[in-house]
Amino acid sequence: MLKKNDKIYFSPNLSLRERASFETGIKLGALYHILCGIPISSDEKIIKSIEKGIEAAISCQPYVKSVKIELIKDKIVGNKSTPFDYDEITGKIIQAELLINYEDIEVLAKINWIEEMQYPLMYIEKISKIE
Amino acid sequence: MLKKNDKIYFSPNLSLRERASFETGIKLGALYHILCGIPISSDEKIIKSIEKGIEAAISCQPYVKSVKIELIKDKIVGNKSTPFDYDEITGKIIQAELLINYEDIEVLAKINWIEEMQYPLMYIEKISKIE
Amino acid sequence: MLKKNDKIYFSPNLSLRERASFETGIKLGALYHILCGIPISSDEKIIKSIEKGIEAAISCQPYVKSVKIELIKDKIVGNKSTPFDYDEITGKIIQAELLINYEDIEVLAKINWIEEMQYPLMYIEKISKIE
Amino acid sequence: MLKKNDKIYFSPNLSLRERASFETGIKLGALYHILCGIPISSDEKIIKSIEKGIEAAISCQPYVKSVKIELIKDKIVGNKSTPFDYDEITGKIIQAELLINYEDIEVLAKINWIEEMQYPLMYIEKISKIE
Numbered sequence: 157m158l159k160k161n162d163k164i165y166f167s168p169n170l171s172l173r174e175r176a177s178f179e180t181g182i183k184l185g186a187l188y189h190i191l192c193g194i195p196i197s198s199d200e201k202i203i204k205s206i207e208k209g210i211e212a213a214i215s216c217q218p219y220v221k222s223v224k225i226e227l228i229k230d231k232i233v234g235n236k237s238t239p240f241d242y243d244e245i246t247g248k249i250i251q252a253e254l255l256i257n258y259e260d261i262e263v264l265a266k267i268n269w270i271e272e273m274q275y276p277l278m279y280i281e282k283i284s285k286i287e
Numbered sequence: 288m289l290k291k292n293d294k295i296y297f298s299p300n301l302s303l304r305e306r307a308s309f310e311t312g313i314k315l316g317a318l319y320h321i322l323c324g325i326p327i328s329s330d331e332k333i334i335k336s337i338e339k340g341i342e343a344a345i346s347c348q349p350y351v352k353s354v355k356i357e358l359i360k361d362k363i364v365g366n367k368s369t370p371f372d373y374d375e376i377t378g379k380i381i382q383a384e385l386l387i388n389y390e391d392i393e394v395l396a397k398i399n400w401i402e403e404m405q406y407p408l409m410y411i412e413k414i415s416k417i418e
Numbered sequence: 419m420l421k422k423n424d425k426i427y428f429s430p431n432l433s434l435r436e437r438a439s440f441e442t443g444i445k446l447g448a449l450y451h452i453l454c455g456i457p458i459s460s461d462e463k464i465i466k467s468i469e470k471g472i473e474a475a476i477s478c479q480p481y482v483k484s485v486k487i488e489l490i491k492d493k494i495v496g497n498k499s500t501p502f503d504y505d506e507i508t509g510k511i512i513q514a515e516l517l518i519n520y521e522d523i524e525v526l527a528k529i530n531w532i533e534e535m536q537y538p539l540m541y542i543e544k545i546s547k548i549e
Numbered sequence: 550m551l552k553k554n555d556k557i558y559f560s561p562n563l564s565l566r567e568r569a570s571f572e573t574g575i576k577l578g579a580l581y582h583i584l585c586g587i588p589i590s591s592d593e594k595i596i597k598s599i600e601k602g603i604e605a606a607i608s609c610q611p612y613v614k615s616v617k618i619e620l621i622k623d624k625i626v627g628n629k630s631t632p633f634d635y636d637e638i639t640g641k642i643i644q645a646e647l648l649i650n651y652e653d654i655e656v657l658a659k660i661n662w663i664e665e666m667q668y669p670l671m672y673i674e675k676i677s678k679i680e
Contacts (some may be wrong), residue, residue: 160373160628162663162666162668162670162672165415165659165661165663165670165672165674166672166673166674167672167673167674167675168340169674169676170546170570170643170673170676171566171567173564173653174564174566174567174570174673174676175570177563177567177568177571177574177672178568178570178571178573178574178658178671179574180571180574181570181571181572181573181574181575181576181577181578182574182575182577182578182671183574183578184575184578185573185574185575185576185577185578185579185580185581186326186578186579186581186582187578188455188578188579189377189455189578190324190325190581190582191583192454192455192506193321193450193451193454193508194321194341194344195317195344195345195347195348196344196347197347200347202343202344202347205339205340205341205342205344206340206341206343206344207341208327208336208339209336209337209338209339209340209341209343210337210340211336212332212333212336212337213325213326213327213336213337214326214334215333216326216327216328216367216373216374217326217373218371219370229368234348239350240293240349240513240535240536240537241375241677242347242348243347244454244508246455246506246508247506249636264663265309265571268558268559270555270652271383272563273502273555275502275555277555277558278571278573278575279555280559280560281558281560282560282562282566282568283560283562283563287295293532293535293537293539293541296528296532296539296541296543297541297542297543298542298543298544298545300545301439301542302435302436304433304436305433305435305436305439305542305545306439306445306542308437308439308440308441308443309434309435309440309442309443309540309542310443311440312439312440312441312442312443312444312445312447313422313443313444313445313446313447313540314442314443314447315443316444316445316446316448316449316450316451317447317448317450317451318447319447319586320447320448320451320452320586321451323585323586323637324581324582324585324586324639357445371666371668373637375585375640377586377637377639383431384549394506395511396440397427397442397647399427401424401427401457404633406425406489406633408424408445409440410424410427410428411428411429411432411436411437411440411453412427412428412429413429414429414432414436424633448588449660452586452587455583456583456603457606457607457609457610458606458609459609463605464605464606464608467601467602467604467605467606468602468603468605469602470591470598470601470602471598471599471600471601471602471603471605472587472599472602473598474594474595474598474602475586475587475588475589475595475598475599476590476628477595478588478590478595478629478636479588479635480632480633491565496609498609500609501612502555502611504609504610505609506597507601525560533677
């Protein structure tokens with residue numbers, strides 16, 4: 157049997173909460189860069205399919221308990237009235253919510269476009285020990 | 288009203304068939320590079336969701352009449368028996384079929400991993416005038 | 419020796435010019451979707467490094483004779499005055515020029531943001547037989 | 550002046566070390582998914598250009614003090630002896646080292662392909678307070 161001990165590679169003085177925070181960041185960074193540049197239109201069915209597809213992909217990654225992507229329909233330009241009338245995913249339309257479970261730590265994190273920062277902020281909203 | 292005349296940018300001696308071939312190539316190049324690196328497992332539902340999501344995205348691009356992605360389940364490693372037991376999409380598992388319609392030209396094109404070339408070949412299988 | 423005969427997969431009634439147009443499209447679709455979402459700042463050295471890096475990558479693809487990427491500095495926002503003060507590559511800042519050589523056909527193609535179309539148009543500017 | 554206060558979005562009980570770990574994960578996730586699928590050959594100059602290009606891009610992201618990418622030349626197949634003789638970047642050839650500085654915390658993290666895990670592991674090797 158293959159040994160799958162990833163812990164030997166990590167600093168021994170990294171806490172469980174720090175490791176969980178690190179794992180959360182990896183998934184948000186991945187999710188964001190997978191989404192960027194994907195063609196999209198304002199059609200509800202198209203949006204849903206893309207959301208479900210990338211959710212399914214991210215759910216395969218380590219320690220992901222759940223992931224929810226909501227692309228902001230109102231900011232998506234283009235309804236295919238002409239061949240060139242569609243959009244591409246950027247940080248301005250990405251909203252996502254991720255639940256990570258590493259050992260007994262649970263982390264709830266989000267991506268949201270913050271208007272006053274003009275930035276797609278990734279942040280940890282809650283981190284707690286599962287009782 | 289905005290003018291949307293893309294033709295003025297193209298060489299005047301480009302035929303409709305050549306333009307249709309060019310448009311076909313663009314979509315396959317996009318499709319391939321959007322798929323590469325996306326996490327995946329051998330779970331049927333996960334695979335289907337990813338296929339549908341990227342099909343929806345590519346269908347937004349100009350002149351796409353239909354697109355069908357079939358990731359090769361048997362070559363996908365990983366059923367999430369451990370957190371690290373999953374795979375990532377590469378050219379080896381990508382199969383796609385694309386129908387492009389530019390003016391009265393229709394192009395059927397494919398991506399398939401060609402074992403003897405060790406290469407994810409993109410090729411035009413049929414090009415014809417719509418009667 | 420491995421057989422590398424890709425031609426058997428293509429429609430026999432595809433002309434050399436059509437094949438060259440198809441190959442050109444593939445490279446532009448790839449180039450564009452590789453670039454989209456890459457972090458960038460308005461620093462000249464950063465821009466040059468990214469341009470050179472993706473040029474090097476695209477130059478590996480079949481039939482690429484040369485490729486030149488010029489990201490539009492004036493449209494790139496962010497000089498790292500704060501940690502969040504940087505940009506990401508989208509179609510609005512991508513300019514590229516590609517020379518494809520398939521058998522005796524040469525194709526010069528470009529990507530440019532067309533203001534009146536609000537679209538990053540990929541087009542063939544010249545296609546000719548090499549004498 | 551725009552307010553750039555990202556802290557209000559984060560859980561108040563997230564420590565500086567946890568935040569630094571989170572930021573580290575984001576960058577590694579981004580770096581990895583930007584690299585995946587990029588065409589490459591075993592040519593030293595091509596490899597160096599791609600490494601420098603993506604290093605430049607990642608260096609724009611928040612709190613990145615330095616980043617070093619080393620793609621494993623010996624695992625890259627293809628020297629362009631034929632048009633199809635080149636490779637694409639996957640986790641098997643990615644090695645990277647990242648230094649993050651968030652407030653007075655410094656994190657050294659790496660990506661390496663771990664043979665016995667058959668996995669491109671991202672891990673924190675050192676986390677410490679800057680004196």
